[in-house]
Amino acid sequence: MAPGGCIFKEVLESQSAVVDYDISATKSILKHPQSTKDAIVYNGKCGVSSTNGVHELLECPVCTGSMYPPIHQCPNGHTLCSSCKVRVQNRCPTCRFELGNIRCLALEKVAESLELPCRYQNLGCHDIFPYYSKLKHEQLCQFRPYNCPYAGSECSITGDIPTLVAHLKNDHKVDMHDGCTFNHRYVKSNPQEVENATWMLTVFNCFGRQFCLHFEAFHLGMAPVYMAFLRFMGDENDAKKFSYCLEVGGYGRKLTWQGVPRSIRDSHKKVRDSEDGLIIQRNLALFFSGGNRQELKLRVTGRIWKEQ
Structure with a gap:
C-alpha cells in the first residue's frame, strides 16, 4: 500500500468461489544477492579469476567496486576510484595523506589487458x-x-x-492464480477519500510465464482516477510476445483497453506515470458502480493471449 494511501477490499470472482481480501501493507525483508568470485572458462575462453592479485588491485578500498579511469592514488601509492575520492574529501582512506590529483596510469593500463566474466555468471551469463x-x-x-x-x-x-x-507469495502474501482470464470486483467505501492508494498485486501464471495485475487510485494532474495495467515478469523482448485486454463498465456502458504488458524492468511508477493502461475517471467509475455513488463497486475483466 502506498504511503498515505487507504486500505481496500478486493473481491476476486471465479466459477467456484468468491473470496474477500482485506489489503494491508506488508514489511519487506531486505536481502541482497551474493556475487561470485571464481575463476572460470567459458566457451573456450579463459577469464581472469577475481582472486587474481591484479584484479584485487583494481578493487576500490572504499566502495569495494571495480575502479575505472580516472583511478586516483595518494603519494604513498594507495588507490581509489574517482567517486570515492569525493566521498573521502580528498583524503586517502588508508594513510590519511591528501590525495591531490595524481592518476595511477600504470594500473589503468594494466586493466586494459584483463578479460573478466560478467558479474551475473551465477544467473546464466557465460560471456567474458x-x-x-x-x-x-x-x-x-x-x-x-x-x-x-x-x-x-x-x-x-x-x-x-x-x-x-x-x-x-511468501513475503508479500500476493495472490497467485492460474489462467489467462480474470474477473475482479474492486470495492471501496468512501471513495472520495481515496488518494494514491493501491490494491494488493495479483500474479497470474499463464503460458508458463507470470503477469502482474495492478489496480490503484491516484491523481492525474488534479483529476482523481483509477488505473489498471499489466506487467510481465521478464524482459521487454519477451513481453512483446503477449497482448492483453481490460474491460470495465456497468449500466449498459463500458470502457475497454488493449495493449502489450510492460516488463518489470520498467518500474511500477514509470508504467503508471506513462499512463500505459486502462484509466477511469473517478466520476465515471462511480457511475459504473451505480446507487448513490457513495461506494465504489468496480468490475474489471481481462484476458491475456500470446501473439503468433
Missing part, C-alpha cells in the same frame, strides 16, 4: 569481456537480477523470476 567493456555490458545484461515488482513498498529484494515469484 575486456575490463573496460564489462561495466557497460552488466548495465544491460539480460541475466541481471530483477527488482521486486510489488507496488507501494520500499522492497529492495532482487533476483531471478523464480526467486521473485516465491518472494511475492
